[in-house]
Amino acid sequence: MNVDLLTQSPVFVLAIPLLFAFLTPLANKVSKELRNAVFLIGLLLTTLFVSLMAYEVYTMGSWIYVFGAEQPTTGLTTQSFFRITFLADGFSVLAALTIIITALGAGIYSFGHMKESNGLGKFYTLFLLTLAGVNGMVLTSDLFNLFVWFEVTSIASCGLIAYHNDRGESVEAALKYMIISVIAGLLLLFSIGFFYGEYGVLNYFLIRDSMTGSLIDILAIGMVMVILAMKASSVPMHMWAPDAYSEAPEPITPFIAITSLGSLFVLFRLLFFVFRGAVETSAIGSILIILGVLSMFIGVSMALKQSDLKRLIAYLSVSQVGYMMMAVGVGFATLGTGDYGIFGARAMEGGLFHMINDGVYKALLFLSAGGIVYVADTRDLNKLGGLAHHMPYTTFFFIIGGLSIAGIPPLSGFSSKLLIYKSVYLYNPVLAIIALVVSIVTLALIGKIFFNAFLGPDQGVGKKIPRSMILAMSILTIVVVLFSLFPNYVVAEIVVPAIEALGVGA
Amino acid sequence: MIDIVLQDIWSPIIFILVGILVSLIAYMFYLMGNPDYKRTKYKGDPFISGNRPPTDLKELHVGGDNVYWGFTKALRKYLDPLVEGHTGIVNDYVYWFVVTLAVVLVFLYIM
Amino acid sequence: MNWFTVFPLIMVVTLIIMGLYVVLFKKNLIKIIMGIALMQNGANLFLVSLAYREGYVAPIWTSAPSADMVLPTPHALTLTSIVIGVATTALMLSFVMMIKKHYGTINSDEVRRCRE
Numbered sequence: 001m002n003v004d005l006l007t008q009s010p011v012f013v014l015a016i017p018l019l020f021a022f023l024t025p026l027a028n029k030v031s032k033e034l035r036n037a038v039f040l041i042g043l044l045l046t047t048l049f050v051s052l053m054a055y056e057v058y059t060m061g062s063w064i065y066v067f068g069a070e071q072p073t074t075g076l077t078t079q080s081f082f083r084i085t086f087l088a089d090g091f092s093v094l095a096a097l098t099i100i101i102t103a104l105g106a107g108i109y110s111f112g113h114m115k116e117s118n119g120l121g122k123f124y125t126l127f128l129l130t131l132a133g134v135n136g137m138v139l140t141s142d143l144f145n146l147f148v149w150f151e152v153t154s155i156a157s158c159g160l161i162a163y164h165n166d167r168g169e170s171v172e173a174a175l176k177y178m179i180i181s182v183i184a185g186l187l188l189l190f191s192i193g194f195f196y197g198e199y200g201v202l203n204y205f206l207i208r209d210s211m212t213g214s215l216i217d218i219l220a221i222g223m224v225m226v227i228l229a230m231k232a233s234s235v236p237m238h239m240w241a242p243d244a245y246s247e248a249p250e251p252i253t254p255f256i257a258i259t260s261l262g263s264l265f266v267l268f269r270l271l272f273f274v275f276r277g278a279v280e281t282s283a284i285g286s287i288l289i290i291l292g293v294l295s296m297f298i299g300v301s302m303a304l305k306q307s308d309l310k311r312l313i314a315y316l317s318v319s320q321v322g323y324m325m326m327a328v329g330v331g332f333a334t335l336g337t338g339d340y341g342i343f344g345a346r347a348m349e350g351g352l353f354h355m356i357n358d359g360v361y362k363a364l365l366f367l368s369a370g371g372i373v374y375v376a377d378t379r380d381l382n383k384l385g386g387l388a389h390h391m392p393y394t395t396f397f398f399i400i401g402g403l404s405i406a407g408i409p410p411l412s413g414f415s416s417k418l419l420i421y422k423s424v425y426l427y428n429p430v431l432a433i434i435a436l437v438v439s440i441v442t443l444a445l446i447g448k449i450f451f452n453a454f455l456g457p458d459q460g461v462g463k464k465i466p467r468s469m470i471l472a473m474s475i476l477t478i479v480v481v482l483f484s485l486f487p488n489y490v491v492a493e494i495v496v497p498a499i500e501a502l503g504v505g506a
Numbered sequence: 507m508i509d510i511v512l513q514d515i516w517s518p519i520i521f522i523l524v525g526i527l528v529s530l531i532a533y534m535f536y537l538m539g540n541p542d543y544k545r546t547k548y549k550g551d552p553f554i555s556g557n558r559p560p561t562d563l564k565e566l567h568v569g570g571d572n573v574y575w576g577f578t579k580a581l582r583k584y585l586d587p588l589v590e591g592h593t594g595i596v597n598d599y600v601y602w603f604v605v606t607l608a609v610v611l612v613f614l615y616i617m
Numbered sequence: 618m619n620w621f622t623v624f625p626l627i628m629v630v631t632l633i634i635m636g637l638y639v640v641l642f643k644k645n646l647i648k649i650i651m652g653i654a655l656m657q658n659g660a661n662l663f664l665v666s667l668a669y670r671e672g673y674v675a676p677i678w679t680s681a682p683s684a685d686m687v688l689p690t691p692h693a694l695t696l697t698s699i700v701i702g703v704a705t706t707a708l709m710l711s712f713v714m715m716i717k718k719h720y721g722t723i724n725s726d727e728v729r730r731c732r733e
Contacts, residue, residue: 168719381570
């Protein structure tokens with residue numbers, strides 16, 4: 001058999017979490033250490049195959065992976081046009097890298113944090129299932145397959161949010177997220193029905209080739225946009241986000257943020273790759289910019305009045321999603337005009353670089369907040385204080401994550417925000433001013449958390465922070481520092497191939 | 507044509523090197539100070555509008571709701587309706603979703 | 618486009634609007650989940666009704682009359698969607714059971730400890 005392992009890597013990125021998700025309950029019956037080992041091996045193997053896929057895409061170019069054909073790279077012939085396909089190009093690799101770095105950090109962190117809980121076999125199973133669902137969402141190039149992975153992700157992540165079911169608030173947050181996710185999934189199925197009824201095909205490539213701009217198309221595209229923006233927690237559909245982020249167990253909170261980022265990746269791929277020829281770019285670009293500006297502003301305003309640590313960081317996360325939507329909206333609105341070469345492509349670079357930065361530093365921020373909650377046993381900022389005497393490492397990690405989210409040089413958040421400011425200013429100066437003001441208020445909020453939680457007189461704590469949590473946070477810090485010191489390299493090697501893979505490289 | 511490339515506008519290595527250089531110059535100024543000064547832990551009583559400072563150190567720490575209270579009080583007219591709008595009711599979550607969907611579809615139809 | 622092909626689409630729109638009305642305006646959590654089930658039925662009916670062609674028969678091979686068959690792909694998509702609907706309804710109902718245990722009520726005006 002002539003099977004090339006590197007060409008098969010997209011299916012392994014999906015299949016390994018699925019396989020290990022079903023092996024974990026079996027290993028749980030044997031012993032605890034075996035289950036932890038199986039989970040860790042699953043995560044590390046997925047990392048290996050994501051890096052193999054990245055290596056293959058960056059050296060040999062992109063390819064379409066066809067399921068069920070004799071050779072996986074046959075391409076879309078007339079005999080295989082009804083098969084499910086995966087697309088491995090620069091954009092999928094950018095998304096998969098963001099997802100797997102955060103998942104690795106969250107997974108290693110959960111060994112230390114969830115030591116006192118029981119029922120952990122189900123926890124690790126749902127974790128690996130969610131990872132498989134998000135990987136499927138960003139890799140697929142078939143509309144109905146997207147719906148299936150969308151539902152898998154929402155069901156598995158709702159199960160994880162309600163994990164601590166001895167508290168009523170966790171179950172309430174999970175039910176609210178689930179109701180709106182299922183309604184969004186139904187409307188997604190409805191709009192997929194529109195596409196199928198008009199064109200008879202479901203593959204991204206075939207729809208892109210046969211797309212006209214009729215009225216039903218515009219309806220379906222509008223619905224898909226609002227649904228994926230809801231899953232990405234943009235205002236005004238963001239109200240599930242503070243509940244879900246604050247009530248989830250501490251290792252899971254960056255993971256829910258990763259499902260939001262995954263749906264944002266899917267939205268951009270659909271808009272740029274499939275729907276570009278049929279819509280008026282200025283109209284959809286304006287919608288993205290308006291949603292982005294609303295998210296930035298309202299997210300950071302609601303964060304001013306919070307006294308709960310994780311709800312505050314969740315509102316900051318909502319406002320960072322606004323940055324990405326605004327930047328890519330500027331890029332989309334200037335497509336086709338001459339301005340795209342001047343500043344539109346740079347806005348796209350800034351937006352996509354901000355997505356991979358945001359995945360890593362937000363995870364770092366949430367994990368250090370989780371460290372605070374583990375040591376002090378409370379989430380209320382009114383009762384915390386003086387933790388820097390006991391947790392020097394966590395203080396350092398929180399400073400790095402906090403300065404990065406506020407966009408302070410020389411950290412990685414500054415590089416992407418500088419690109420966004422400079423290019424969005426040329427589109428409309430008001431947007432850049434709003435982005436700067438939101439950045440300053442974000443810095444003020446990070447200062448508030450730092451002052452309340454870490455500074456102040458020593459109040460005495462009972463627990464020590466476990467070593468696996470420090471290890472996970474240091475892995476993420478090393479990635480943040482690497483992105484800060486070499487941003488040119490990251491933009492040229494990882495972000496620009498993603499933009500060229502979408503077909504809009506300048 | 508204005509081309510904004512990241513290499514031309516921002517280099518973190520030069521930023522860090524300049525930062526280290528300026529810190530070295532500041533340290534040399536610090537070394538020119540008075541060598542007889544002894545550092546103590548007592549740095550003076552805090553001024554709390556003329557009241558006596560509390561003896562228990564734990565009450566000095568400003569709580570979570572009290573930081574930035576002047577800022578939130580000044581923006582009361584904008585922040586209070588916003589917080590009122592964020593009810594916790596599930597029906598409102600779906601309501602905002604349907605309203606956004608309707609507005610986006612009408613906007614796309616007009617344009 | 619005669620009455621026979623338009624009628625399922627009118628029913629689909631009716632079902633989805635009824636389901637949305639229930640989710641938006643009813644306060645009992647179990648009624649909200651029933652409204653979601655109505656919407657799921659509407660979406661599945663939409664997918665099946667897309668496949669119909671005039672005068673063709675159901676796509677079943679065993680002892681089939683020799684005539685053309687309707688498109689089978691939406692039938693496969695509908696089966697997947699029905700299974701997903703069952704899973705989500707079961708999970709949501711179990712969440713409602715646990716909320717009743719913790720809060721003592723299933724009125725959505727009172728199940729709001731996570732507010733603002």
